[in-house]
Amino acid sequence: MCGIVGYNGKNSVTDQLLDSLELLEYRGYDSAGLATLNGETGKVKLRKCAGRVTDLRKICHNDKKISTCGIGHTRWATHGGVSDLNAHPHRCGDVLLVHNGIVENYEELKDHFLLHKELKSQTDTEVVAAVLNRFYNGDPHEAIKRTVKYLKGTFALVVMFVDQPDVIYAIRNVSPIVAAYNDNGTMLASDVVALGATAKEYIVIPEYVITELHREEIKMFDLAGRQIHPEFIKIDWDTTQGGKGKYPFYMEKEIMEQPDALKATMEQRITDGKIDLSSDGIPDEVLCGCERICVVACGTAMHAGLVAKALVQSKLNMHMTVEYASEFMYEDPVIDEKTLVLAISQSGETIDTLEALKYARSKGAKSIAVINVKGSSIARESDYVMYTVAGPEIAVASTKAYTTQLIALFLLVGRMAKARGIFDDAAEKEYLENLIQAPGKMQEVLTRKHDIHKIAREMLDAKDAFMIGRGLDYSILLEGALKLKEISYIHTEAYASGELKHGTIALITENTPVVATVTQEKLKDKELSNIREVQSRGASVVLLVREDFDLADAEYADVFTLPAMSDEFMVFPASAALQLLAYYVSMDKGLDVDKPRNLAKVVTVE
Ligand code: AGP
Numbered sequence: 001m002c003g004i005v006g007y008n009g010k011n012s013v014t015d016q017l018l019d020s021l022e023l024l025e026y027r028g029y030d031s032a033g034l035a036t037l038n039g040e041t042g043k044v045k046l047r048k049c050a051g052r053v054t055d056l057r058k059i060c061h062n063d064k065k066i067s068t069c070g071i072g073h074t075r076w077a078t079h080g081g082v083s084d085l086n087a088h089p090h091r092c093g094d095v096l097l098v099h100n101g102i103v104e105n106y107e108e109l110k111d112h113f114l115l116h117k118e119l120k121s122q123t124d125t126e127v128v129a130a131v132l133n134r135f136y137n138g139d140p141h142e143a144i145k146r147t148v149k150y151l152k153g154t155f156a157l158v159v160m161f162v163d164q165p166d167v168i169y170a171i172r173n174v175s176p177i178v179a180a181y182n183d184n185g186t187m188l189a190s191d192v193v194a195l196g197a198t199a200k201e202y203i204v205i206p207e208y209v210i211t212e213l214h215r216e217e218i219k220m221f222d223l224a225g226r227q228i229h230p231e232f233i234k235i236d237w238d239t240t241q242g243g244k245g246k247y248p249f250y251m252e253k254e255i256m257e258q259p260d261a262l263k264a265t266m267e268q269r270i271t272d273g274k275i276d277l278s279s280d281g282i283p284d285e286v287l288c289g290c291e292r293i294c295v296v297a298c299g300t301a302m303h304a305g306l307v308a309k310a311l312v313q314s315k316l317n318m319h320m321t322v323e324y325a326s327e328f329m330y331e332d333p334v335i336d337e338k339t340l341v342l343a344i345s346q347s348g349e350t351i352d353t354l355e356a357l358k359y360a361r362s363k364g365a366k367s368i369a370v371i372n373v374k375g376s377s378i379a380r381e382s383d384y385v386m387y388t389v390a391g392p393e394i395a396v397a398s399t400k401a402y403t404t405q406l407i408a409l410f411l412l413v414g415r416m417a418k419a420r421g422i423f424d425d426a427a428e429k430e431y432l433e434n435l436i437q438a439p440g441k442m443q444e445v446l447t448r449k450h451d452i453h454k455i456a457r458e459m460l461d462a463k464d465a466f467m468i469g470r471g472l473d474y475s476i477l478l479e480g481a482l483k484l485k486e487i488s489y490i491h492t493e494a495y496a497s498g499e500l501k502h503g504t505i506a507l508i509t510e511n512t513p514v515v516a517t518v519t520q521e522k523l524k525d526k527e528l529s530n531i532r533e534v535q536s537r538g539a540s541v542v543l544l545v546r547e548d549f550d551l552a553d554a555e556y557a558d559v560f561t562l563p564a565m566s567d568e569f570m571v572f573p574a575s576a577a578l579q580l581l582a583y584y585v586s587m588d589k590g591l592d593v594d595k596p597r598n599l600a601k602v603v604t605v606e
Helices: 013-029 054-059 106-112 124-135 140-148 250-256 258-267 283-289 298-318 325-331 351-362 377-381 399-418 424-435 438-447 447-457 472-488 521-535 571-588
Strands: 005-007 032-038 042-048 070-075 090-092 094-103 153-161 168-173 180-181 185-189 201-204 210-213 216-223 232-234 294-298 320-324 341-347 367-372 385-389 464-469 491-496 513-518 540-546 558-562
Touching: 005 094, 005 153, 005 168, 005 210, 013 032, 013 054, 013 185, 032 054, 032 094, 042 054, 054 320, 070 094, 070 153, 090 124, 090 250, 094 124, 106 124, 124 140, 124 153, 140 168, 140 210, 153 351, 185 210, 216 571, 232 341, 250 258, 250 571, 258 399, 258 438, 283 367, 283 399, 294 325, 294 351, 298 320, 298 341, 298 399, 298 472, 320 325, 325 351, 341 351, 341 377, 341 399, 351 367, 351 377, 367 377, 367 399, 385 399, 399 424, 399 438, 399 571, 438 447, 438 571, 447 558, 447 571, 464 472, 464 521, 472 513, 472 571, 513 521, 513 571, 521 540, 540 571, 558 571
Parallel strands: 294 320, 294 341, 341 367, 367 385, 464 491, 464 513, 513 540, 540 558
Antiparallel strands: 005 070, 005 185, 032 042, 032 070, 090 094, 094 153, 153 168, 168 210, 180 185, 180 201, 201 232, 210 216
8 A cells, every 4th residue: 555645736846745745654655756747847857765755855855846746655565675666656758657556467568568678667557657658649538548448456546747747637446546625726645634734625536537636626537538526525524643742653642542532432422321323323223134243354453343243242142253354255255135244444445344345235235334534435335334533543553443443343232232122221321331431441551551661671572472361352462462563573473372272382482472361250260270381381471460350379470450340341451551562562672663664554455
């Protein structure tokens, strides 16, 4: 997934592009580039490099600010390594192109158009630029139309033609592009956050619509050449990132914001002590009419789904599946009109989840999306949407999005239980009394962050680590393990502790780091005996245990007590502790906590 921008206006184009690229860098940050066109002289300026936008800014430092329009790109490598050559924009003849997506048939296109000799990079994007140039004879629409007919896969293409210095062109298939205008000109980008704080409304460029960015207007045409009028979406939320404030990394800021984010996500959904989803517009018929529930999600969002599964099975006595979205379509899932699909996604742009959702809907399923970004692709594709109110999440490692997803899912399940007559008023009241404690219980953990920092210091040299627990603890630790590995690069495996003895315990040796959570009343005795099994083989165990549980008399490397809640709500304090653990290990290792290697915040390639 990459970030693309285009700007046509009276501001300094280079500065405008660089500022927008910095806002998009969470989408990919292994290389960056921009190209500008000067309307008067037709002069092209192309600057690109492996590295961050700050590196690109340095090489643009002496450029005169006289261009009229330009395009920019931050890259997450899909085809070809990280190099200046493979960075975007790519120029072929009269064509300058930036691209987000994957053109699956780019090798065939190389052969079909005999492009091998003219290509310099290893990217699919340069192939597209070469085909555009091959078809370009002064008519941008003709060149674009003929080119996209050959493309298989996903693409957001933003193009400039050097002899058309006053217009930027764009066309997309699946990969997102939004556009807006303000007093200073027109802009497009992969994500609303890059449109700048001045944009008050934006357009989602429809698929296979040729969009022209002029200095003062945006024009759109279908492939038959008919002009179509854009539908504007109001931006009624804060798209700015608000900076890191007093924190060294966005991740710490976002971890600390969780209590407020949980409250904000609950706020409009609890009325007079009852769960009220009317603001989400989800009818009880949908909640009562389904016979099966299926989650499609990726990464952390999928882990939120696992917690929802435990709830659905225990509260609704309903079977529920939680599927990796990237696997879902290829396993012949049993989906029909009696299935309710939950698409969970912070960004709302994860293409695996989007495609899985589309597939499920094509089979007749009703869908509810749990999303953090308004107007995102998955939100637009779903029948109903529950927006989390976490605010922009910038750190690649998801934290507040995860726990606000949990809040939304707890409320959804609670409403289902009430609508189905499983919860009476008393049961709903008790359920909510627990849920509304979640922000405070998380805060209790966050207040003791220095205790976790001390534990983290003992793990800095670990190469491998295990996280073990049963039931909901295991689901919680799958997320904890993802956090630790994705930002500290310690190979961390979450394991159902009862399963260890069936093979994996062979890997436990002297001082193997093991993080164990014991938060479930009904499982604690078995979990403690599993912990003793690894300790007897030399493991160094860090125990995260509910404060009201009697500890076994075993020796632990460290013990961190978690504020007590009923079993199913323990995910909130436990997650806060595991997030902080990962954060401090990564920070003390001197790593870039917010932008870990190889990753990006939004995965818009399959
Ligand atoms: C989580 O820390 C990771 N950044 C990643 O697993 C993420 O949760 C996943 O890519 C899904 O993203 P989404 O919620 O935006 O769909």
